[in-house]
Amino acid sequence: MQEEKQSNSLIKQILQTISDNSLVPFLAILTAVVVGGVIIAFVGGNPILAYRGLIEGSFGSTKALSETAVWATPYIFAGLAVALAFKGGLFNIGAEGQLAVGAVASSLIGYALPEWLGYDLPAIIHLPLAVLFGVLMGGLWAAIVGWLKAYTGGHEVINTIMMNYIALNTTSFLLNGVMKDRSPTNVIARTPLIADSARIPPIFDGLRVHWGFILALLVAFGIWWLLNKTTVGFQIRTVGLNPDAAKYAGINVKRIIILTMALSGMLAGLAGTIEVTGLNYRHELGFSIGYGYDAIAIALLGKSHPLGVVLSAFLFAAMRNGATRMQFLTQMPVDLISMIQAFILLFVAADAIVRYIYRIKSKGERVVLTRGWGG
Amino acid sequence: MTEANIVLEAKNITKQFPGVLASDNVNFDLRKGEIHALLGENGAGKSTLMNLIYGLHLPDKGEIFVNGKPIEIKSPNDSIAAGIGMVHQHFMLIPVFTVAENVMLGDEVTKRGSLDRVTVAAKINEISKQYGLDVDPNALVGDLPVGLQQRVEIVKTLYRNAEIVILDEPTAVLTPQEAEDLFRIMRDLTARGVSIIFITHKLKEVLAVADRITVMRAGRVINTVQPSETNEAQLANMMVGRQVILTVEKKDHAASGDILKVEGLSARDQRDLETVHNVSFTVRGGEVLGIAGVQGNGQTELSEALTGLRAPTGGKVTMDGIDLTGKSPRVMTEAGLAHIPEDRQRHGLVLSYSVADNMALCDYYRPPFSSRGVIQQKALDENARKLIDAFDVRTPSPFVNAGKLSGGNQQKVIVARELSRHNVKLVIANQPTRGLDVGSIEYIHSEIIKMRDRGVAVLLISAELDEVMALSDRIAVMYRGQIVAVVDSKKATREQLGLWMAGAHVETTQA
Numbered sequence: 001m002q003e004e005k006q007s008n009s010l011i012k013q014i015l016q017t018i019s020d021n022s023l024v025p026f027l028a029i030l031t032a033v034v035v036g037g038v039i040i041a042f043v044g045g046n047p048i049l050a051y052r053g054l055i056e057g058s059f060g061s062t063k064a065l066s067e068t069a070v071w072a073t074p075y076i077f078a079g080l081a082v083a084l085a086f087k088g089g090l091f092n093i094g095a096e097g098q099l100a101v102g103a104v105a106s107s108l109i110g111y112a113l114p115e116w117l118g119y120d121l122p123a124i125i126h127l128p129l130a131v132l133f134g135v136l137m138g139g140l141w142a143a144i145v146g147w148l149k150a151y152t153g154g155h156e157v158i159n160t161i162m163m164n165y166i167a168l169n170t171t172s173f174l175l176n177g178v179m180k181d182r183s184p185t186n187v188i189a190r191t192p193l194i195a196d197s198a199r200i201p202p203i204f205d206g207l208r209v210h211w212g213f214i215l216a217l218l219v220a221f222g223i224w225w226l227l228n229k230t231t232v233g234f235q236i237r238t239v240g241l242n243p244d245a246a247k248y249a250g251i252n253v254k255r256i257i258i259l260t261m262a263l264s265g266m267l268a269g270l271a272g273t274i275e276v277t278g279l280n281y282r283h284e285l286g287f288s289i290g291y292g293y294d295a296i297a298i299a300l301l302g303k304s305h306p307l308g309v310v311l312s313a314f315l316f317a318a319m320r321n322g323a324t325r326m327q328f329l330t331q332m333p334v335d336l337i338s339m340i341q342a343f344i345l346l347f348v349a350a351d352a353i354v355r356y357i358y359r360i361k362s363k364g365e366r367v368v369l370t371r372g373w374g375g
Numbered sequence: 376m377t378e379a380n381i382v383l384e385a386k387n388i389t390k391q392f393p394g395v396l397a398s399d400n401v402n403f404d405l406r407k408g409e410i411h412a413l414l415g416e417n418g419a420g421k422s423t424l425m426n427l428i429y430g431l432h433l434p435d436k437g438e439i440f441v442n443g444k445p446i447e448i449k450s451p452n453d454s455i456a457a458g459i460g461m462v463h464q465h466f467m468l469i470p471v472f473t474v475a476e477n478v479m480l481g482d483e484v485t486k487r488g489s490l491d492r493v494t495v496a497a498k499i500n501e502i503s504k505q506y507g508l509d510v511d512p513n514a515l516v517g518d519l520p521v522g523l524q525q526r527v528e529i530v531k532t533l534y535r536n537a538e539i540v541i542l543d544e545p546t547a548v549l550t551p552q553e554a555e556d557l558f559r560i561m562r563d564l565t566a567r568g569v570s571i572i573f574i575t576h577k578l579k580e581v582l583a584v585a586d587r588i589t590v591m592r593a594g595r596v597i598n599t600v601q602p603s604e605t606n607e608a609q610l611a612n613m614m615v616g617r618q619v620i621l622t623v624e625k626k627d628h629a630a631s632g633d634i635l636k637v638e639g640l641s642a643r644d645q646r647d648l649e650t651v652h653n654v655s656f657t658v659r660g661g662e663v664l665g666i667a668g669v670q671g672n673g674q675t676e677l678s679e680a681l682t683g684l685r686a687p688t689g690g691k692v693t694m695d696g697i698d699l700t701g702k703s704p705r706v707m708t709e710a711g712l713a714h715i716p717e718d719r720q721r722h723g724l725v726l727s728y729s730v731a732d733n734m735a736l737c738d739y740y741r742p743p744f745s746s747r748g749v750i751q752q753k754a755l756d757e758n759a760r761k762l763i764d765a766f767d768v769r770t771p772s773p774f775v776n777a778g779k780l781s782g783g784n785q786q787k788v789i790v791a792r793e794l795s796r797h798n799v800k801l802v803i804a805n806q807p808t809r810g811l812d813v814g815s816i817e818y819i820h821s822e823i824i825k826m827r828d829r830g831v832a833v834l835l836i837s838a839e840l841d842e843v844m845a846l847s848d849r850i851a852v853m854y855r856g857q858i859v860a861v862v863d864s865k866k867a868t869r870e871q872l873g874l875w876m877a878g879a880h881v882e883t884t885q886a
Contacts, residue, residue: 250705
């Protein structure tokens with residue numbers, strides 16, 4: 001009886017935590033939708049029709065659902081990358097670059113490895129190899145920034161931005177040069193198609209949603225488990241919340257900073273890798289239309305919690321995916337979606353606005369996203 | 376005394392903070408030319424009351440009268456205009472400015488667009504002479520010792536024509552001799568008609584200097600008494616609300632062999648200045664070595680260098696024969712160090728972690744707390760329940776965030792974690808009771824003595840001389856980064872220790 005009562009209150013506590021944490025993001029979304037509706041009306045559109053189009057386009061049919069999941073896949077991976085870094089007290093703005101590095105690495109393994117070896121590989125070896133290589137390179141790329149932070153104090157915000165330039169321009173150089181698809185009809189900066197043995201198959205025939213989406217959900221659970229149930233996660237969170245106490249507790253803070261960046265980069269690399277192996281079957285320059293930057297918004301909206309990231313990734317995916325239908329129905333430009341997303345982020349980041357509008361009192365400590373320069 | 380003599384009166388002041396009634400219908404008055412001490416533990420509401428009078432907070436209810444007239448104080452500007460000045464515990468001075476520049480800050484006197492240092496300096500000299508403050512207006516504040524910096528703060532209030540001066544814990548940073556000087560200045564000020572509110576938690580000082588004493592507890596005024604009709608024990612009872620044992624029960628105890636051996640240790644601070652010079656001492660098993668000294672004489676860097684938080688720049692540290700010089704905190708913990716850090720919120724706890732997680736903060740990676748890299752939450756919770764019981768931590772449950780506990784209970788979480796470790800040979804406790812309530816202080820003292828009686832070596836670093844004298848078997852005095860004296864605590868006197876703390880030269884005597 002006593003036990004039951006306790007577990008009951010524990011469930012209550014967990015529900016309370018969820019509602020406490022999701023209240024502000026939920027209201028931010030609501031507010032952004034209302035503001036978006038006002039803007040649609042202001043420019044002469046019909047907000048109800050526009051939002052109906054958005055929902056139909058993202059959830060209205062099997063195909064729409066499949067496409068939403070396709071969009072959500074890189075969002076989940078990249079969102080987890082940024083969220084994990086936040087948990088470790090680091091602001092990884094470099095997901096976009098790490099994603100490109102991962103995509104380059106896995107596409108290379110995907111199309112070139114059989115050529116080098118001179119024979120075809122079975123999928124059970126080729127696919128994992130392509131994915132792992134992409135993950136590894138994304139991780140290494142980000143680990144450089146972690147190392148700079150740990151040993152020189154160079155701030156990760158600056159360094160990830162700089163590394164983005166290096167990664168994206170190097171990618172452009174490679175895709176226009178040695179890695180370019182040499183088929184005579186091709187004028188685009190892209191690699192050749194990867195071998196069949198390096199492709200992630202779709203889940204259903206005729207739909208584009210592939211097993212990479214399931215992997216994204218599993219990885220999200222895995223990251224939650226890592227952060228909350230393992231000693232490594234304990235160390236990452238401790239360094240993120242209080243690096244002084246972490247040092248006092250005997251944690252090797254420098255090592256954890258590098259490890260956190262590496263893990264974050266691996267997740268971002270995975271986002272690029274899965275797009276190559278599961279969707280496009282090649283690396284085409286510019287395939288990532290800012291996944292790495294949207295990931296920051298997704299991580300913020302999801303409060304850096306893996307479940308929150310999955311939900312926010314779905315929201316962003318649905319908005320992107322439904323935008324076309326919305327445009328078709330109401331002639332509202334797709335860019336409107338970017339505006340609404342920007343409003344959501346604004347209301348989440350400046351949560352005082354939301355708290356003021358809805359008269360919510362602040363509870364608990366503020367989430368620390370990143371520490372001061374050189375900190 | 377007639378009503379006319381009352382210069383400041385606070386009537387029925389109530390202030391509610393989220394979760395705390397910080398000021399509960401408080402009445403307080405100050406007569407012209409008196410020193411009125413406001414006594415209470417941390418969190419009793421002394422600072423809140425003063426912040427309300429000074430205009431840093433607005434009261435929910437109640438009125439404030441200055442010279443019999445009701446005034447509305449909405450910001451410090453209003454209180455300054457009404458003749459109220461405040462010297463905060465942490466000085467509000469800019470070290471790279473001169474005394475004159477600091478004094479006129481916010482109220483600058485200019486002459487044809489540039490600062491008129493001459494006029495200000497003249498006025499400071501006049502104030503300084505009048506009240507016997509002995510402050511040089513042209514000195515750089517950063518070059519002045521703490522006692523003089525405090526006088527600059529007092530000059531600042533007098534320069535703004537304050538007739539009521541609030542001193543918030545002014546003796547916390549002073550040696551006993553400097554405190555005596557301050558008391559003399561306070562009496563000079565009152566002799567010239569200035570009225571002083573003296574906030575403190577130190578009983579001896581109150582009895583020595585105050586004309587009246589008001590004791591606060593839990594946001595309420597308990598009583599107002601004359602020093603002549605009370606004593607330390609009675610004041611302590613009023614402060615805490617129950618009988619308090621003022622002395623630490625300590626039996627004689629034979630010390631065993633050397634546990635901690637420090638030879639020629641040096642360390643630098645953040646600014647890369649050497650703040651610990653060539654320090655050597657030993658701590659034996661079963662004894663408490665207390666390090667006395669005014670704050671900022673290298674104690675922080677010394678304790679950090681001994682606990683792995685700071686790399687020493689020279690010297691050697693061994694524990695029970697094992698060389699631990701410059702080793703990481705993990706290595707030290709595993710060798711048998713228990714560390715109660717100076718800043719409990721910065722180093723000792725992760726405030727947004729649960730009590731249970733904090734109680735395993737240093738041992739999370741070891742069985743039974745983890746197995747193959749996976750945290751065993753059950754073991755953490757069980758450990759926490761045990762320690763909460765054993766160390767009397769007042770918390771609703773082990774799952775509450777450490778940040779939600781009172782300071783005393785936060786410290787108990789740390790003490791429980793550190794002293795319960797299976798292998799403790801040495802305890803380094805830096806300011807273990809700073810800012811705590813009397814009950815928690817008693818408890819933590821008794822735990823430290825328990826460790827000593829079990830044969831553990833204890834290094835106690837504290838700026839509270841009374842604490843060092845009560846707990847230590849031997850006392851070392853630290854001044855400007857050096858150990859200037861080591862004495863048997865039974866032979867030590869407050870006066871002698873105070874002189875050493877102020878830098879009086881002595882032959883180092885090994886006791």
